[in-house]
Amino acid sequence: DIQMTQSPSTLSASVGDRVTITCRASQSPDSWLAWFQQKPGKAPKLLISKASVLETGVPPRFSGRGSGTDFTLTITSLQPDDFATYYCQQYNHYPWTFGQGTRVEVK
Amino acid sequence: QLVQSGGEVKKPGASVKVSCRASGYRFHLYGIHWVRQAPGQGLEWMGWISTYNGNTDYEQKLQDRVIISKDTSTTTVYMELRGLRSGDTGVYYCASEGTYTALSLWGQGTIITVS
Numbered sequence: 001d002i003q004m005t006q007s008p009s010t011l012s013a014s015v016g017d018r019v020t021i022t023c024r025a026s027q028s029p030d031s032w033l034a035w036f037q038q039k040p041g042k043a044p045k046l047l048i049s050k051a052s053v054l055e056t057g058v059p060p061r062f063s064g065r066g067s068g069t070d071f072t073l074t075i076t077s078l079q080p081d082d083f084a085t086y087y088c089q090q091y092n093h094y095p096w097t098f099g100q101g102t103r104v105e106v107k
Numbered sequence: 108q109l110v111q112s113g114g115e116v117k118k119p120g121a122s123v124k125v126s127c128r129a130s131g132y133r134f135h136l137y138g139i140h141w142v143r144q145a146p147g148q149g150l151e152w153m154g155w156i157s158t159y160n161g162n163t164d165y166e167q168k169l170q171d172r173v174i175i176s177k178d179t180s181t182t183t184v185y186m187e188l189r190g191l192r193s194g195d196t197g198v199y200y201c202a203s204e205g206t207y208t209a210l211s212l213w214g215q216g217t218i219i220t221v222s
Contacts, residue, residue, distance in 0.1 A: 001167075034209040036150075043200055043216055044142075044150065049209035056206075087150055091209060095166045096140070096152040 002027050002090050006099035012107040017078045021102045023088035025069045032092035035064055035073045038101075039084045047086075048073065078104070109139075109201050114218035117191050124187040125217045127201030134182040135159045137204040137212075141175060141186045145197040153199075156184055191221045 003026040013019050023033070031051040036044040046055050048064035051071055061076045075082055083106055088099040112126040127139060140155040154165035156175045163175050174187045184201060198216040205211025 032207075036210075038150075043202075043213035044210075045213075046206070046209055046211045049205075049211070050207040053207060055211065089150075089152075089210075094164045096155075098150040098152065101149045 001095055002029060002093055002097050004088055004090055004097050004099040006086075006088055006102050008102060009100065010103045010105060012105050013078050014107045015078055015080055017107075019075045019078055019104060021073045021086055021088075021104075023066075023071045023073070023099050025071075025090055027093075028068050029090035029092040031067060032090060033064075033066070033071050034089045034091060035062075036087045036089065037082075037084045038087065044087065075104075109203060109212055109214035111199075111201060111214040111217045114220070116220045116222065119192055119221055121191050121221075122187060122189040123191060123219055124185055125199050125201075125219070126183050126185050127214050128181065128183045129158075129203065130182060132203075134179065138208075139175075139177075139184045139201055139203050140210060141173075142200045142202060142210070143195075143197050144200070145194070148197070153186070158184070188219075191219075193221050195219065196221045 005024045007022045033051040035048040038044040047058050052064045063074050085101045085103045087101050110128045135158050138157050141153040156163045172189045176185045200216050201214040202210035203212045
């Protein structure tokens with residue numbers, strides 16, 4: 001199984017900050033890497049697929065990049081609606097696997 | 108959209124079958140996956156079914172207890188989990204593939220409590 005490791009586990013930030021979340025895979029998912037946002041009591045929401053493709057309707061302050069085993073999700077100017085938990089997921093090899101999540105909290 | 112069945116409370120050792128009805132798109136085009144989340148924990152992929160040909164694949168540690176099936180006539184996918192234990196308590200989501208086959212459409216979640 002491909003293990004996905006996110007860092008940090010918790011990130012304290014303020015509105016307007018630039019934040020970056022890192023996701024490292026134990027083996028390359030060949031860019032079949034997605035990022036999700038989840039708020040309490042809600043289903044996850046797809047933000048980015050194929051490592052860097054922004055889902056329709058997702059604000060452009062979100063961006064994804066990376067290749068091989070190292071990937072990042074960046075929010076260029078954190079907004080109040082962005083405080084949530086973020087997960088990366090590889091979907092190249094079964095079983096599909098998620099990172100453990102990064103909680104973005106108010107500083 | 109994907110609409111799931113309601114929450115259930117089950118005894119240890121029992122089985123549960125959760126439904127996920129798809130609408131608004133061509134059912135056979137996109138596979139449907141099941142993801143679960145224990146209270147306060149992260150996301151765990153359970154398995155998937157091809158809505159085209161019914162092929163399935165499961166997370167290895169669950170494959171002896173889980174069955175994912177479909178009813179094309181009602182555009183519904185089912186996830187049955189047997190031999191329930193307390194560690195199976197959580198929210199169960201169905202999700203369909205979309206952009207670049209990532210999970211772009213999610214059900215509202217079904218709470219399963221084993222107690």
